Amino acid sequence: MKKIRVMITGIAGKMGQELVRTVAQQKDMLLVAGCDISQVGKDAGEMCGIDAIGVIIEMDLGVTLREVRPDVVCDFTYGEALRKNLPLYLENRVNMVIGTTGLTPEELKKLEDECQQREIGCLVAPNFAIGAVLMMQFAQKASQYMERAEIIEFHHPQKKDAPSGTAIKTAEGIIEAKDRAYEEKSFELLPGSRGGRLGTVNIHSVRLSGFVASQEVIFGGEGQTLTIRHDSLSRVSFMPGVLLAIRKIAKNKHFYYGLDKIMKL
Ligand SMILES: NC(=O)C1=CN([C@@H]2O[C@H](COP(=O)(O)OP(=O)(O)OC[C@H]3O[C@@H](n4cnc5c(N)ncnc54)[C@H](OP(=O)(O)O)[C@@H]3O)[C@@H](O)[C@H]2O)C=CC1
Numbered sequence: 001m002k003k004i005r006v007m008i009t010g011i012a013g014k015m016g017q018e019l020v021r022t023v024a025q026q027k028d029m030l031l032v033a034g035c036d037i038s039q040v041g042k043d044a045g046e047m048c049g050i051d052a053i054g055v056i057i058e059m060d061l062g063v064t065l066r067e068v069r070p071d072v073v074c075d076f077t078y079g080e081a082l083r084k085n086l087p088l089y090l091e092n093r094v095n096m097v098i099g100t101t102g103l104t105p106e107e108l109k110k111l112e113d114e115c116q117q118r119e120i121g122c123l124v125a126p127n128f129a130i131g132a133v134l135m136m137q138f139a140q141k142a143s144q145y146m147e148r149a150e151i152i153e154f155h156h157p158q159k160k161d162a163p164s165g166t167a168i169k170t171a172e173g174i175i176e177a178k179d180r181a182y183e184e185k186s187f188e189l190l191p192g193s194r195g196g197r198l199g200t201v202n203i204h205s206v207r208l209s210g211f212v213a214s215q216e217v218i219f220g221g222e223g224q225t226l227t228i229r230h231d232s233l234s235r236v237s238f239m240p241g242v243l244l245a246i247r248k249i250a251k252n253k254h255f256y257y258g259l260d261k262i263m264k265l
């Protein structure tokens with residue numbers, strides 16, 4: 001069996017390390033390279049607490065892509081880094097699984113066009129946890145029947161972006177299912193008290209230690225509320241989704257935004 005040759009950018013980060021341990025257990029995958037700006041020169045296996053795997057963490061993404069030519073690169077860095085990495089992925093025509101959040105809808109559209117022109121497979125998903133995908137789907141369904149929604153997302157304090165990519169995609173889905181008028185009645189005595197707004201959906205971002213990634217979507221209606229909540233208690237929750245994406249993108253030269261696009265729902 002020909003194995004899928006996987007590379008990870010952001011390999012020394014929280015998601016990168018979890019992915020090293022996960023890919024190492026897959027019979028149909030081989031971790032062939034990893035890039036980061038931290039832990040450079042170390043063995044990727046030893047860095048994340050498993051046996052040495054002979055993959056040394058590299059700094060130079062362009063050189064590594066050219067020399068290793070992976071089948072799929074997984075990017076888990078942060079928005080600004082991803083913006084610099086994307087031209088290198090495109091130039092090297094490598095298939096991509098992008099978990100990094102922080103691209104704007106305009107940037108996503110541009111990426112889609114560029115991937116299609118070059119026949120590169122690419123899946124961008126703000127959340128790879130199956131439960132989070134279901135939360136977004138249920139929220140879209142509820143949106144058709146309930147008056148309005150607000151989102152509260154909870155993350156660890158190291159998170160660089162706010163609101164989360166998941167909160168943004170959830171709000172986009174809610175608005176797509178039913179666009180509604182909403183007039184804000186509250187005056188903010190403390191600026192920001194009502195959170196950020198995407199269309200008519202207010203988003204509140206909590207950053208506290210103890211959390212990995214959680215989200216509540218609260219719908220209001222006459223005399224009732226509905227709360228849909230998802231909790232990622234560990235980063236293991238994201239791994240089945242990332243593996244599904246790697247296997248799909250290794251074969252399929254399409255562009256997908258959201259794990260739901262490749263799940264049988
Ligand atoms: N789609 C999903 O399901 C999920 C997405 N995410 C997203 O994934 C991203 C990473 O999250 P997380 O692992 O928690 O973050 P971390 O900060 O733990 O990891 C990011 C890693 O990337 C490194 N890095 C920074 N710049 C570059 C660069 N130019 N090239 C290579 N490596 C670089 C960082 O180094 P240094 O620390 O030195 O800056 C760090 O080691 C975030 O955008 C997050 O929102 C997270 C969880 C799930």
Ligand SMILES: O=C(O)C1=N[C@H](C(=O)O)C[C@H](O)C1
Nearest residue numbers: 101126127159164165166213
């Ligand atoms: O930074 C994180 O941790 C996470 N980021 C993603 C997001 O921004 O939605 C996914 C998940 O919430 C964890």
